[in-house]
Amino acid sequence: MNRTVWLKPDNSQIVQVIDQRYLPHEVIIRDLATWQDVEVAIKDMIVRGAPLIGATAAYGVYLACLEAQKSEQPEKILELAFARLRESRPTAVNLFWALDRMKATLSEVTDLPTKTTLALNTAHAIVEEDVEVCRLIGVHGLPIVQAISERKKGEVVNILTHCNAGRLGCIEWGTATSPIYQAHKLGIPVHVWVDETRPRNQGASLTAWELSQAGIPHTVIVDNAGGHLMQHGFVDMVIVGTDRTTRTGDVANKIGTYLKALAAKDNNIPFYVALPSTTLDWTIRDGLTEIPIEERSQNEVKYIMGKAQDGSMQTVLLTPENSPASNYGFDVTPARLITGLVTERGVCEASEKGLLGLFPEKKL
């Protein structure tokens, strides 16, 4: 499986990423040759998804070290790079975490060549750790898919997912997609219902593209369709990602997740959330009142981009020019609607008790 960020094969001083703004219509690989290129890549959403943003920023620090080596004011360059990379996306927790880790590591040594080597190794380590966490989420989620497959006597397991909690937001495997990729690898027949996920359509553009690249059978549906499919037995399980999960198992994820959780509950369909433990926020207990929900530009609702007949990318208006639109980015799915949380340490009930069973070090 290809990764989402890597060093250029013939030049280890250049970082490469897929320009995700053009997916699924074009696969454009971008060279990031300077830390400023990395800054732009994060700011302009050439790369997106918390783990990928963090990893790309880490490589940005490595590129800054390379530039510092050629400079007479190396410290100034590093300082500027750290500051500017930190400001490249306002709310990306992984970004801050990765930069803090890089800074702490670099502060351990003084000479620049060693700093540079350390920066590269730490960026690599961040990448490998994410890959391993995602792989383990798949290892723990796989038995859920296997059990359904056995119950259905090998018939296709139909899995619904919302948004993109796939490898494109991570390095490899993804979170919600990891059990799916692993089941597919084992030859378990799976089929994925891909919610298009308005307004930014990460499902229709990213998840569908990922799955088609991996040869996994899938069907794109509008966000309105999941309830009907569940009512008629066309969905065996739901699995989604999360941006933030409370100590009590409430899950903030892409807007619309809550509606699918309600429908799953109403039809006795298991609803799982896949998460690396880094997205657990142990400081809060009530997702509905304590997680602030980002409001984004109304133009994401009013306009949409796609591929026109002449092959160009076009943005078109969908609403009356003067009708306002509102655009909340996330909603909160209460723990009571969630069958289980799939983490790198195993699967648990969506509750404080369940989470503390896997993460006993978090007991107060």
Next chain:
Amino acid sequence: MNRTVWLKPDNSQIVQVIDQRYLPHEVIIRDLATWQDVEVAIKDMIVRGAPLIGATAAYGVYLACLEAQKSEQPEKILELAFARLRESRPTAVNLFWALDRMKATLSEVTDLPTKTTLALNTAHAIVEEDVEVCRLIGVHGLPIVQAISERKKGEVVNILTHCNAGRLGCIEWGTATSPIYQAHKLGIPVHVWVDETRPRNQGASLTAWELSQAGIPHTVIVDNAGGHLMQHGFVDMVIVGTDRTTRTGDVANKIGTYLKALAAKDNNIPFYVALPSTTLDWTIRDGLTEIPIEERSQNEVKYIMGKAQDGSMQTVLLTPENSPASNYGFDVTPARLITGLVTERGVCEASEKGLLGLFPEKKL
């Protein structure tokens, strides 16, 4: 309020309609001068919405009578017109009902000029009856809005609706929108959350346009957003239309309605369905198993039309070229999730008992 089908002011032998395919971006009035024009208008969805299709077809019969008067084989023309108009949309119950009514009426007389006058009068009657039914739905739904307004001490009443159950599908008032229009007319402050309603976006294009024409405050939202808005107290009531309602109060409506009903239930928000009694199907009891759900072209999901920057209408691709899509047109909301049915005879519980209270003549 303007109507959606009418005779041309200076020429009563021409029918006029709004070409709804270009809404909300352009308001194009089409002249329908022959029954063949009417056939095309229905087939190409220049007009849509069951009551409007029925009424337009009725005027088509009137236009066929005009043509027959000039022909040597008038019966042949009328026969052909009836047959072709009947085939212009496959599943439109109102279309068949309107044509049957026109046929029965015309069969009462033999001379063509009288047939023509009868056809025109009957088409007018069909229109006026629809206007009156929709007006009455508003009269009966209005107290629901008024009660919320009083409880909120005159603060804005926030009403969420899905798809277009508005005047554009009818002649005037609409069904779900009728109580909203009437409340607005009385000066009760209302605000409408307009679900965009993928894949065909009737909310973003038609409902938003209607409401902006009427000066009613509204906000377009993606279909994913309603649950979040309800969780946070931003929705006071939901009201939608229906394509078919069972004897027991199960409601088939645009795909996604069921998800909103689940969210309303989960948040104790009243969920109403507005319906003319003609959409009641007294022969069936279980919506989920007995109402067949139309599957439409996957291209409605994969492609979307909007207004490009140069002002032209453009269709763009949203998914990977080769990813399949599925497109169910409707879903069924079980009666247990519905607070009440708003009909032209009054509001009742969504149950056989409730419906028979308003329609005692339907007792078995």
